[in-house]
Each structure stands twice: as C-alpha cells, then as structure tokens.
C-alpha cells in the first residue's frame with residue numbers, strides 16, 4: 313500500500329455503543345440510520361445493547377457483560393488500555409441505575425482519556441459526521457488545571 317493510499321484511507325475506529333433501557337430505542341434508531349457508516353468500524357457494546365444491535369440490525373459487535381453486571385467497567389477498562397476511540401452512551405437522565413457508580417466510572421475515564429463521547433443523538437450526529445472519524449487524535453490523559 314502506497315503512502316498516499318494510507319493517508320486517504322479512512323481509519324477504522326473502535327466504537328462503544330451503550331444505552332440504558334429507556335434510551336435503547338433511541339440508540340437503535342440512530343444505529344439503524346447510521347448503519348452504513350458504523351459497519352465500516354469495529355463495534356463494542358454492553359450485553360443487552362450489543363445483543364439488540366446484533367439481532368435487530370445484523371451488525372457485528374463484540375458484546376461485553378450487561379451494564380449492571382460490570383459491562384460499563386469492562387468498556388472503561390478498554391478505554392484505559394487505549395482500545396476504544398469513540399463512546400456513544402445514551403444514559404438515562406431521568407432514572408437512577410443500580411450501577412450508577414459504574415456509569416460514573418466509565419464517564420470519568422472517558423473524560424480522563426479524551427475520548428469523544430456522545431450522550432444524545434445531536435452529539436452522536438456530530439461525531440459520526442466529524443472529521444474525527446477519519447483521524448487519530450491524542451489519547452493521552454488530559455490534565456485539567
């Protein structure tokens with residue numbers, strides 16, 4: 313592969329897709345709408361969200377445990393290891409979760425490691441249509457002073 317080809321080839325991103333129960337329909341609709349683009353990337357999800365994406369939309373996706381059973385933490389750990397590039401997490405602003413601390417931990421490491429993160433459709437639309445999807449960006453810890 314020539315240098316030029318390498319530069320112009322869109323880079324596959326590793327995208328984590330997660331939604332709380334009241335937001336799963338919203339996420340599934342968004343994934344359906346963007347299926348063509350998403351199919352060009354590596355997808356990861358928490359158990360139930362990932363299974364819905366696999367079963368209803370026939371997209372290949374690696375499923376971790378369900379969120380309440382540690383799935384958020386598994387994805388957080390992938391972020392720490394530098395193995396997730398984008399986080400789409402439609403969390404529920406109206407209902408407390410039994411695993412709120414795990415949710416907070418995931419969102420914390422996403423900020424810490426400068427991971428582009430969307431928690432609603434408007435932001436997810438920006439991310440998926442962004443030049444960021446074609447680039448690599450700094451994944452070092454962002455120190456906020």
Ligand SMILES: O=C(CO)COP(=O)(O)O
Nearest residue numbers: 358359360361378379380
């Ligand atoms: O609870 C979740 C994220 O905090 C999502 O988990 P599920 O995809 O297994 O429902």
